[in-house]
Amino acid sequence: GAVVSQHPSWVICKSGTSVKIECRSLDFQATTMFWYRQFPKQSLMLMATSNEGSKATYEQGVEKDKFLINHASLTLSTLTVTSAHPEDSSFYICSPRTSGFQETQYFGPGTRLLVL
Amino acid sequence: ILNVEQSPQSLHVQEGDSTNFTCSFPSSNFYALHWYRWETAKSPEALFVMTLNGDEKKKGRISATLNTKEGYSYLYIKGSQPEDSATYLCAFMGGSQGNLIFGKGTKLSVKP
Numbered sequence: 001g002a003v004v005s006q007h008p009s010w011v012i013c014k015s016g017t018s019v020k021i022e023c024r025s026l027d028f029q030a031t032t033m034f035w036y037r038q039f040p041k042q043s044l045m046l047m048a049t050s051n052e053g054s055k056a057t058y059e060q061g062v063e064k065d066k067f068l069i070n071h072a073s074l075t076l077s078t079l080t081v082t083s084a085h086p087e088d089s090s091f092y093i094c095s096p097r098t099s100g101f102q103e104t105q106y107f108g109p110g111t112r113l114l115v116l
Numbered sequence: 117i118l119n120v121e122q123s124p125q126s127l128h129v130q131e132g133d134s135t136n137f138t139c140s141f142p143s144s145n146f147y148a149l150h151w152y153r154w155e156t157a158k159s160p161e162a163l164f165v166m167t168l169n170g171d172e173k174k175k176g177r178i179s180a181t182l183n184t185k186e187g188y189s190y191l192y193i194k195g196s197q198p199e200d201s202a203t204y205l206c207a208f209m210g211g212s213q214g215n216l217i218f219g220k221g222t223k224l225s226v227k228p
Contacts, residue, residue: 004159034215043120044205044218093160095216105150105216107160 006108023094030096139206143187
């Protein structure tokens with residue numbers, strides 16, 4: 001299957017700091033990137049969708065000024081959690097997809113964020 | 117709000133047992149149903165993408181069926197092995213937007 005890397009895998013930070021998470025699709029070009037998060041005992045929830053070179057579309061309840069998404073190339077997307085607070089502690093996972101709705105959607109290994 | 121339910125939440129079986137779990141999803145506006153296998157600290161691994169009512173797919177000892185009219189899919193594992201231990205996720209894709217809506221997963225533990 002496709003290789004997707006996500007960095008860092010774990011991050012602990014103080015409240016008020018910003019955290020950047022990188023997602024790379026190593027062997028294919030991702031025209032669309034999905035960012036999900038998962039709170040304990042909950043399902044993966046879509047946060048936002050971005051297409052290369054375009055602004056991201058955010059799901060209801062997700063603040064676009066707090067979760068900055070950059071999808072500058074077909075192999076790299078970043079999610080920046082700005083001024084993180086303890087309630088932002090979660091598991092964040094990226095999911096690149098090639099064109100076509102029925103294509104398999106791949107996932108990164110995720111980033112565990114803990115905000116103190 | 118679209119809801120995807122998976123049951124059971126967790127399952128403990130002995131090596132060699134066969135097992136199955138359920139994913140239920142909205143029966144309207146169906147586009148595709150995805151199954152993933154997710155081991156701790158790894159990326160979710162795609163198992164199946166199912167699109168047609170009555171579809172049956174197989175990959176080794178794992179197979180899945182799909183009923184879009186009643187809104188459910190079953191995942192079967194024949195002769196479970198310890199390496200099958202993982203969380204199995206299903207995700208519903210409806211309409212033209214193509215976003216995946218996930219269930220909470222079924223966590224399978226296979227004891228040797």
